Amino acid sequence: MQSYADIAKGDVLLSVKDVSLSFGGVKAIQGVSFDIRKGEVRAIIGPNGAGKTSMLNVINGFYHPQAGEIMFKGIRRPKMKPYEAASGGIARTFQNVALFKGMTTLDNIMAGRSLKMNVGLFWQMLRFGPAEREEVIHRRRVEEIIDFLEIQAIRKTPVGKLPYGLQKRVELGRALAMEPELLLLDEPMAGMNLEEKEDMCRFILDVREQFGTTIALIEHDMGVVMDLSDRVVVLDYGRKIADGVPDVVKADKTVIDAYLGVAH
Amino acid sequence: MFYREAGQFKTSYETDHATFPIRQDQIGIALILIAAVALPFVSSSFAMQTVMLPSLALVVAVIGLNILTGYTGLISLGSAGFMGVGAYACYKLTTLFPEVNILVWILCSGFFSAAIGVFFGLPSLRIKGLYLAVATLAAQFFLQWAFVRIPWLYNYNPSGAIEVPLRYLPFTEIAITGPTASLEVKYLVLLAFVVVLTWVGSNLMRGRIGRSFMAVRDMDIAAQLMGIRLLDAKLMAFAISSFYCGVSGALFVFIYLGGAEAGTEFSIRLSFLMLFAVIIGGLGSMIGSFLGAFFIVALPTILKFGAPAIGIAITGATAEKIVFMTIGALTIYLLIVEPHGLARLWQIAKQKLRAWPFPY
Numbered sequence: 001m002q003s004y005a006d007i008a009k010g011d012v013l014l015s016v017k018d019v020s021l022s023f024g025g026v027k028a029i030q031g032v033s034f035d036i037r038k039g040e041v042r043a044i045i046g047p048n049g050a051g052k053t054s055m056l057n058v059i060n061g062f063y064h065p066q067a068g069e070i071m072f073k074g075i076r077r078p079k080m081k082p083y084e085a086a087s088g089g090i091a092r093t094f095q096n097v098a099l100f101k102g103m104t105t106l107d108n109i110m111a112g113r114s115l116k117m118n119v120g121l122f123w124q125m126l127r128f129g130p131a132e133r134e135e136v137i138h139r140r141r142v143e144e145i146i147d148f149l150e151i152q153a154i155r156k157t158p159v160g161k162l163p164y165g166l167q168k169r170v171e172l173g174r175a176l177a178m179e180p181e182l183l184l185l186d187e188p189m190a191g192m193n194l195e196e197k198e199d200m201c202r203f204i205l206d207v208r209e210q211f212g213t214t215i216a217l218i219e220h221d222m223g224v225v226m227d228l229s230d231r232v233v234v235l236d237y238g239r240k241i242a243d244g245v246p247d248v249v250k251a252d253k254t255v256i257d258a259y260l261g262v263a264h
Numbered sequence: 265m266f267y268r269e270a271g272q273f274k275t276s277y278e279t280d281h282a283t284f285p286i287r288q289d290q291i292g293i294a295l296i297l298i299a300a301v302a303l304p305f306v307s308s309s310f311a312m313q314t315v316m317l318p319s320l321a322l323v324v325a326v327i328g329l330n331i332l333t334g335y336t337g338l339i340s341l342g343s344a345g346f347m348g349v350g351a352y353a354c355y356k357l358t359t360l361f362p363e364v365n366i367l368v369w370i371l372c373s374g375f376f377s378a379a380i381g382v383f384f385g386l387p388s389l390r391i392k393g394l395y396l397a398v399a400t401l402a403a404q405f406f407l408q409w410a411f412v413r414i415p416w417l418y419n420y421n422p423s424g425a426i427e428v429p430l431r432y433l434p435f436t437e438i439a440i441t442g443p444t445a446s447l448e449v450k451y452l453v454l455l456a457f458v459v460v461l462t463w464v465g466s467n468l469m470r471g472r473i474g475r476s477f478m479a480v481r482d483m484d485i486a487a488q489l490m491g492i493r494l495l496d497a498k499l500m501a502f503a504i505s506s507f508y509c510g511v512s513g514a515l516f517v518f519i520y521l522g523g524a525e526a527g528t529e530f531s532i533r534l535s536f537l538m539l540f541a542v543i544i545g546g547l548g549s550m551i552g553s554f555l556g557a558f559f560i561v562a563l564p565t566i567l568k569f570g571a572p573a574i575g576i577a578i579t580g581a582t583a584e585k586i587v588f589m590t591i592g593a594l595t596i597y598l599l600i601v602e603p604h605g606l607a608r609l610w611q612i613a614k615q616k617l618r619a620w621p622f623p624y
Binding site: 060062081082083085086087091092094098099100101102103107110111112114115117119121124125126127131132134135136139140143174178 | 276277278281283464467468470471472473475476478479481482483485486487488489490491492493548
């Protein structure tokens with residue numbers, strides 16, 4: 001595992017500068033800046049309604065901020081559509097599982113490879129030659145991910161029938177199938193029991209280790225956040241109130257106040 | 265017991281994702297194909313004309329609608345209109361260029377229908393569900409209007425109908441359309457179209473394109489994040505679906521009916537019937553498209569001619585009403601209880617067969 005000193009020196013993969021986002025009169029994010037360095041696990045935490053999910057939506061192009069700029073891989077990013085963010089190398093999982101419910105685990109993860117498949121309609125119609133070869137190549141990669149996440153047994157089960165913990169795991173698999181540079185995880189451990197949480201933590205660390213993926217995650221379980229992440233950014237009411245290594249953030253007066261409330 | 269894949273090991277991904285990975289299925293489909301080819305020589309010409317020909321022609325359109333509604337999740341009520349486009353395109357093409365074989369024109373008419381389908385599919389990016397159904401309904405009414413009001417489409421025939429000319433199989437003297445075409449030939453031509461288009465459709469739906477359609481249906485936001493462009497996927501679905509509808513319309517008029525007036529044939533009633541066929545057969549299933557189309561076509565015939573045969577006196581008009589009631593009730597029942605329709609029942613049967621004689 002990389003130490004904090006390594007990461008602090010690392011290249012900035014994504015930086016968010018003075019980003020503000022509002023929906024009508026509601027200011028979801030106000031002048032937030034932070035950066036995500038290559039290879040780190042970056043946590044975004046904060047109380048409910050702090051703007052964490054909005055922040056992820058800004059990063060992967062669902063929302064366009066009214067002010068501020070986003071630099072990804074050193075290039076200032078124009079307004080982009082979610083599929084452009086996807087082809088740029090940003091993958092994402094959702095707070096409430098957003099799997100393709102009618103499809104099998106295998107098809108879900110294969111769908112994650114859509115961007116990498118490009119054989120045209122003609123060969124697809126015949127399912128022959130290039131189409132068949134491409135299908136097998138990607139199937140092989142998908143099977144590696146299935147092995148990695150230990151979900152071989154549910155390969156051909158429609159995901160709608162799976163228990164919640166496994167659905168979360170399949171969703172992680174689908175995001176990994178995109179071979180992203182930056183993986184955004186929105187509450188990957190919400191609603192899980194202790195054992196499932198531990199499994200998920202192990203997968204997240206292994207993903208970083210094996211694939212070298214940079215990870216930004218939102219999580220409410222403070223134990224998990226403090227153990228997993230290299231750096232933490234804390235949002236409250238759309239503003240950034242703290243940013244740094246877990247130990248510093250944990251001791252920060254404003255963070256404690258935001259979570260526990262202030263005595264008046 | 266008879267349907268058990270134990271001992272059939274898959275050693276490569278090719279065999280694992282083959283169209284029919286299980287040996288019993290391969291044998292089954294081969295038997296069905298042989299039976300289908302042999303059918304016209306053993307079956308009565310009445311059953312062929314009233315059930316088999318219209319079912320096979322409609323199967324193609326139902327597969328098309330299933331690709332749009334079942335696989336991509338976009339409801340369309342314009343499918344009969346798109347069938348009409350295919351029929352008229354084929355009529356214009358074969359009267360303008362009679363030297364080109366009719367089979368080529370039947371396939372080409374699908375492209376005209378696809379283009380019209382893409383145009384009417386454009387609103388699907390912004391509107392979903394019921395509102396999209398209404399938008400496609402507009403397509404249905406506009407197209408129906410065009411078929412009646414634009415005499416150029418039916419070559420200014422005083423009857424206002426398509427008069428199917430005599431056309432032959434390539435390099436032979438065997439008629440496939442027109443009054444002298446024999447039932448057997450018509451049936452086998454239809455069968456060939458159905459087999460090829462089903463195979464192509466199933467290939468498409470199991471590959472990247474099919475997965476992107478289902479992804480759009482199940483969770484369009486996540487689909488975008490996988491790099492799937494919604495507009496492309498939806499328009500592609502409309503194009504493929506309308507292509508199938510167009511080919512089906514051309515087959516329906518040229519091979520089954522042998523002449524048609526679009527105002528009556530390609531009406532909203534047919535659009536609804538096809539949507540019901542998709543729901544009854546099974547959303548998002550190829551085999552369901554077959555079951556649904558055969559059900560919709562066979563039910564009226566069975567009621568009208570089957571019931572008197574076993575001694576139940578029933579008039580044609582009553583049978584018609586019973587058909588509508590049955591289809592309506594069944595559609596509602598299936599929507600609530602089993603959205604995967606008859607295809608799901610077939611799957612359950614397979615599951616039971618696997619364990620038979622044990623309960624599980």
